[in-house]
Amino acid sequence: MHYQEDKVLDAFDLYTKLARDGKAGIDAVNLYKADDEVRSLADRFAAHVDCVLILAGDEILMIPETRLSPFHVNNDYIKRTYLRSGATNGDIYLLYFATIVLFGSFYDSYQTQEPTRNFLKLDEWVRAVQERIEVLREHDEETIRSYEKEFSYNWSLIIEKWEAMNDIKESAKKQTGNTISRLSFIHTVRNFMIDQELIEEIGNDEVMLTEKAKAIVQRYFMEVEYNKGILEFLYQWEEESHAID
Known part of the structure; x- marks a missing residue:
């Protein structure tokens, strides 16, 4: 297909x-x-760098679609910028896990295209992560290993990292240098998600989803070919969806 020069320049701009x-x-x-x-040209330019263009309210976003994209936020950057010294891939896995749990907390099934709540308090977020960890722990080791192969998530390490954290208040007077609380870790994930423009702070330790986050959830987390299986696994939405159908 041949494009007019002005169309090519507009798309490239x-x-x-x-x-x-x-x-x-x-x-x-x-x-x-x-x-x-x-639109066709812009989509092709984005696809060439493993990205996809998404409309979100009054904005158009370019989102990395694979880890091969030069625009993908790599793990080393996250470790250096957000996590404490000595952070491992296990801390990265837990950060991603907490992110997925937050998204799941705003939706109640695949039947819902819009969030079913307006905001989430940080202490509720901590409890939501704990609930999902407990769901994981209900499975035996063999089942967990099979799920690790299926979803490419190291569930065992995620459980280990979360349970190694101290379930203490941020205001506690005594903390050793190696101690990190679960709430403190959620604060770290919050900072990462704010910088990525996925959530906004609205005061009183409450956060809400941005239009960017909603668009990403609808595009990736609510589609069969992307992450649907992970949310089904963590939230048992499959039975609910089938019951509604």
């Missing part, structure tokens, strides 16, 4: 802004929606 900022505003959204050729 859009891609350049997205590559620089990760998002573009309403003018870009209108152009992307209105012009099929610009």
Whole structure:
């Protein structure tokens, strides 16, 4: 297919802004929606770097689709920027796990395209992670190993990392240098998700999902070919979905 020069330049300008900022505003959204050729070209430019373009409210976002993308946030960066000295891949797995749990806390099934709650308190988030850990612990080692192969998540290490943390208040007077509380870890995950523009603080230790997060959940977490199996596994939504169907 041959494209007019002005269409190519418009699409490249859009891609350049997205590559620089990760998002573009309403003018870009209108152009992307209105012009099929610009949209097709912009999508192709993004796909070339393993990214996908997603509309989220009045913004268009460029989201890395695989770890091969140069725009993917790599584990070493997360360790250096957010986690304490000596952090391992296990801490990264737990951070991702806590992120998935937060998303799951805002939705009650695959029948729901919009969040079923407006905000989540940090202490509720801690309890939600603990509940999911307890669900994992109900399975025997052989079952856990089979789930690790199926979902490519090291569930055993996630359980170990969470249970090694101290379930103490942030205001506690005595903490050893090697002690980290579960609430403290959730604060770390919160900071990561705020920087990634996935959640916003609204005061009183409460957070809400951004339009970017909602778009990502709808695109990836609610689609069969992506992460549906993981949320089914953690939240047992499958039985509920079938019952509703």
